[in-house]
Amino acid sequence: xxxxxxxxxxxxxxxxxxxxxxxxxxxxxxxxxxxxxxxxxxxxxxxxxxxxxxxxxxxxxxxxxxxxxxxxxxxxxxxxxxxxxxxxxxxxxxxxxxxxxxxxxxxxxxxxxxxxxxxxxxxxxxxxxxxxxxxxxxxxxxxxxxxxxxxxxxxxxxxxxxxxxxxxxxxxxxxxxxxxxxxxxxxxxxxxxxxxxxxxxxxxxxxxxxxxxxxxxxxxxxxxxxxxxxxxxxxxxxxxxxx
Ligand code: 1GP
Numbered sequence: 001x002x003x004x005x006x007x008x009x010x011x012x013x014x015x016x017x018x019x020x021x022x023x024x025x026x027x028x029x030x031x032x033x034x035x036x037x038x039x040x041x042x043x044x045x046x047x048x049x050x051x052x053x054x055x056x057x058x059x060x061x062x063x064x065x066x067x068x069x070x071x072x073x074x075x076x077x078x079x080x081x082x083x084x085x086x087x088x089x090x091x092x093x094x095x096x097x098x099x100x101x102x103x104x105x106x107x108x109x110x111x112x113x114x115x116x117x118x119x120x121x122x123x124x125x126x127x128x129x130x131x132x133x134x135x136x137x138x139x140x141x142x143x144x145x146x147x148x149x150x151x152x153x154x155x156x157x158x159x160x161x162x163x164x165x166x167x168x169x170x171x172x173x174x175x176x177x178x179x180x181x182x183x184x185x186x187x188x189x190x191x192x193x194x195x196x197x198x199x200x201x202x203x204x205x206x207x208x209x210x211x212x213x214x215x216x217x218x219x220x221x222x223x224x225x226x227x228x229x230x231x232x233x234x235x236x237x238x239x240x241x242x243x
Contacts, residue, residue, distance in 0.1 A: 002045070002071055002088035003122045003167060006196050006219065009044070015213045015240045018045040019233070020075065020175070020200070020223035023053050023060040030227065035067040037230045041237035042070070047221060048086065049075035050175075051136040058083045074119075075221075077140065079110035084117040092170070095161050096127040096154075097143025124168045124198070125161030127154065129181045131202050135174025148179065151188040158189045169193060173201025175223050180208055183215040190216030206235040213243055 009016055021034070038046075046064055048057060057074070061083040064072050071087040082089070091114070094102035114121060128137055130145040138145055146153050158169050171181045171189065180202040190197055199212050200221030212220055225232050 001120055002073060003120065005044075005071075006168070010196050010218050013243065015217075015243045016044040016219040017237055017240055018047045018073070018198075018200075018219060018221045019043045019226050020047045020049070020221050021060065021064065022050050022223065022227075023048060023055040023057055024050070025227055026055065026060045026063070031063060031067065033230055034226070037226070037233055038068045038070055041234050043237065044070070044219070046070050046072045047075040047090075048072060048083075049077055049081050051077040051140040053077060053081055057081050058085065061085045076110075077137070079106040082110060082113060082117065082119075084119060086119060088120040088122055089114060090124045090126075090168075090170070091121045092124050092126040093161075093166070094128065094141055094143055095125045095164075095166075096129070096146050096157055097141055099141060099143045102141045102143065122168060123166045124170050125158065125164070125166040126170045126172060127157055127161075128172050128174065129154065129185065129201075131173035131177025131181070132179045133174070133177060135177060135201070137172065137174050145174070148182065148185075151182075151185045154185050155188050155192045158193045162193045162195055166195070168196045168198060170198040170200070171217075173199075175201060177202030180212060183211050186212060186215035186217055203236070205232055206239050209236045209239045210242065213239065 128145040199217035
């Protein structure tokens with residue numbers, strides 16, 4: 001079970017890495033490079049999803065499950081991005097936003113199908129943090145991110161997520177963010193909640209990864225760098241071993 005694995009790694013102080021695969025960019029050439037990199041660098045998880053996905057999630061999940069041994073976790077942008085072949089589903093609620101559609105609406109639409117599929121469901125408080133650019137998730141979800149420097153708002157939001165019974169928190173700078181979530185915000189949230197903490201968005205090199213883990217993230221998610229620079233991905237992957 002994926003949540004049990006995350007909790008165990010965390011108890012042992014083991015930092016984790018997930019690579020985010022955008023199904024729309026998942027062509028044969030990408031998959032050849034990707035599977036080679038996965039063999040060389042062993043991410044802990046492959047996340048699949050996006051704010052806007054045109055291709056079938058099912059076929060990408062099937063392909064990744066066939067080509068690698070890494071657990072595949074759904075990271076859906078909406079209720080259509082489901083696949084029973086994945087190992088787990090991040091059941092996200094966009095708790096930084098005030099759009100009921102992404103707080104609970106899409107979840108209601110998805111719930112019967114999710115239940116029928118029998119997939120492992122991990123309830124996650126998803127918090128969008130401003131990162132210097134307007135990101136796809138901000139536009140598609142029609143929500144305002146928490147301002148970059150407002151650690152107190154992030155902490156209070158995270159606390160509310162924990163008190164509501166969510167099992168993990170995800171601090172999201174947004175794919176391609178100019179600045180990742182700040183170390184001070186990650187540290188402030190870490191000090192105030194006991195849940196596993198996921199951080200992603202705008203991480204392009206090992207130094208940024210080191211800062212995010214050092215500030216208290218348990219699981220780092222990277223996406224764009226994977227499509228642009230596989231050698232940089234290897235450097236990012238090796239940072240996990242420094243902790
Ligand atoms: C996952 O959205 C991120 O949380 C991925 O962001 O594409 O900028 O790595 P990047």
